[in-house]
Amino acid sequence: MAASALPVGMLSPHVTRSPTPLSRLSVLGVELVRRELQTLVQQGMGWQDCEVDNHGADAGRWPAALVRPAALVSAWLTEARQKTTVTCHWSRSISQLNPLTSASGERIWQAVDQHGDVVSQSPVVVIASALGSLELLNSSSPSLDHDVLPLRPVKGQMSLSALAGSPLAARPQRNQGVYVPCYEDAGLSPRWPVRIWAMGSTYERGQDNRTVTDEAHLRNRHSLEQLNHRAAQQLESDRVNGRLLGWSEVRCASLDRLPLVGALPDPQAWARCWTPGRRRPPPIRDVPRLGGLYTVSALGSRGLSLSTLCARTLARQLHGETDDLDSGLVDALDPARFMWRQARRRPSAGV
Numbered sequence: 345m346a347a348s349a350l351p352v353g354m355l356s357p358h359v360t361r362s363p364t365p366l367s368r369l370s371v372l373g374v375e376l377v378r379r380e381l382q383t384l385v386q387q388g389m390g391w392q393d394c395e396v397d398n399h400g401a402d403a404g405r406w407p408a409a410l411v412r413p414a415a416l417v418s419a420w421l422t423e424a425r426q427k428t429t430v431t432c433h434w435s436r437s438i439s440q441l442n443p444l445t446s447a448s449g450e451r452i453w454q455a456v457d458q459h460g461d462v463v464s465q466s467p468v469v470v471i472a473s474a475l476g477s478l479e480l481l482n483s484s485s486p487s488l489d490h491d492v493l494p495l496r497p498v499k500g501q502m503s504l505s506a507l508a509g510s511p512l513a514a515r516p517q518r519n520q521g522v523y524v525p526c527y528e529d530a531g532l533s534p535r536w537p538v539r540i541w542a543m544g545s546t547y548e549r550g551q552d553n554r555t556v557t558d559e560a561h562l563r564n565r566h567s568l569e570q571l572n573h574r575a576a577q578q579l580e581s582d583r584v585n586g587r588l589l590g591w592s593e594v595r596c597a598s599l600d601r602l603p604l605v606g607a608l609p610d611p612q613a614w615a616r617c618w619t620p621g622r623r624r625p626p627p628i629r630d631v632p633r634l635g636g637l638y639t640v641s642a643l644g645s646r647g648l649s650l651s652t653l654c655a656r657t658l659a660r661q662l663h664g665e666t667d668d669l670d671s672g673l674v675d676a677l678d679p680a681r682f683m684w685r686q687a688r689r690r691p692s693a694g695v
């Protein structure tokens with residue numbers, strides 16, 4: 345886990361005045377994750393039901409939940425192990441995916457690690473390695489480059505500290521960032537105190553380092569000042585007394601800030617089949633795909649809210665089941681969309 349290793353994050357709908365793909369996805373996504381948490385994880389051992397006060401343009405109080413994603417991932421693994429066989433290869437980096445042809449003529453993908461050892465092979469591979477997805481896919485299929493899959497790093501830092509007395513607000517507050525006045529979770533220990541307050545997170549576009557900085561703490565203090573003056577004072581006093589803790593990681597965001605979910609496009613086949621000079625490209629669903637290669641990535645700053653929905657959408661596609669998202673949302677998540685849009689913008693130039 346990288347970005348998903350955060351000590352506490354928030355599930356809450358992305359509220360907009362009129363619906364956007366992201367706001368619609370987040371409403372559906374939050375509901376699904378909440379159900380998973382209620383079924384699989386005990387409150388206080390990885391999540392906490394709550395509401396959030398929105399102070400932004402769309403002010404109001406919304407249902408929310410605080411969650412430590414590792415607890416949910418661990419519960420999912422336990423559940424999967426009860427139902428099927430799961431083999432985990434922890435701490436092995438995949439550096440290459442080689443396309444092979446099986447004896448029956450089927451294409452299979454072979455995953456090779458940094459030492460050149462084969463880790464596994466399968467006719468179906470789902471790449472869910474956030475920013476690492478681009479490098480891996482590019483090394484396996486060079487035409488899957490930054491233009492086809494425009495993924496960007498966005499560093500985020502959270503400031504947190506042990507909460508000794510009463511929380512300084514009744515519930516989380518959100519505007520430029522989220523203030524969590526109190527989160528208690530037995531599973532936070534030993535890395536973090538069992539009871540914390542937290543403010544996060546910075547949004548540093550283009551930054552891909554994971555260093556916790558004082559400058560980011562100060563930015564969080566500034567954002568917290570807009571939400572709760574006493575909490576901002578507490579952050580500052582913990583900072584100068586050396587009690588303030590930080591957690592920093594890199595989000596993976598796409599150019600249009602929506603996740604990538606589905607079969608990966610085959611740019612070379614697309615360049616062959618789409619005749620330059622045609623007025624419009626064919627529908628996005630007719631874009632040729634790299635058989636067997638799929639992705640769920642670019643979850644951006646909403647990964648906790650969107651992960652279950654995205655995974656379920658892909659699972660339905662893999663099993664040939666009808667999507668429960670409408671076709672507009674499925675197309676909005678399609679990993680082929682950037683390549684397809686380029687063709688639509690420049691109908692005679694090819695890709």
Ligand SMILES: Cc1cc2nc3c(=O)[nH]c(=O)nc-3n(C[C@H](O)[C@H](O)[C@H](O)COP(=O)(O)OP(=O)(O)OC[C@H]3O[C@@H](n4cnc5c(N)ncnc54)[C@H](O)[C@@H]3O)c2cc1C
Nearest residue numbers: 345346347348353354438473474476500545646647648649
């Ligand atoms: C500070 C911060 C605060 C956030 N707060 C929230 C929040 O409140 N609410 C919310 O919804 N979201 C939040 N997010 C976003 C959320 O954490 C992410 O969207 C989500 O965790 C992304 O999950 P992921 O599995 O796609 O990527 P990650 O969790 O980043 O996992 C990617 C994994 O791929 C592995 N990997 C990469 N390359 C390879 C390779 N070649 N071979 C093998 N493995 C590889 C990495 O080691 C890593 O384990 C926050 C993010 C940050 C940084």
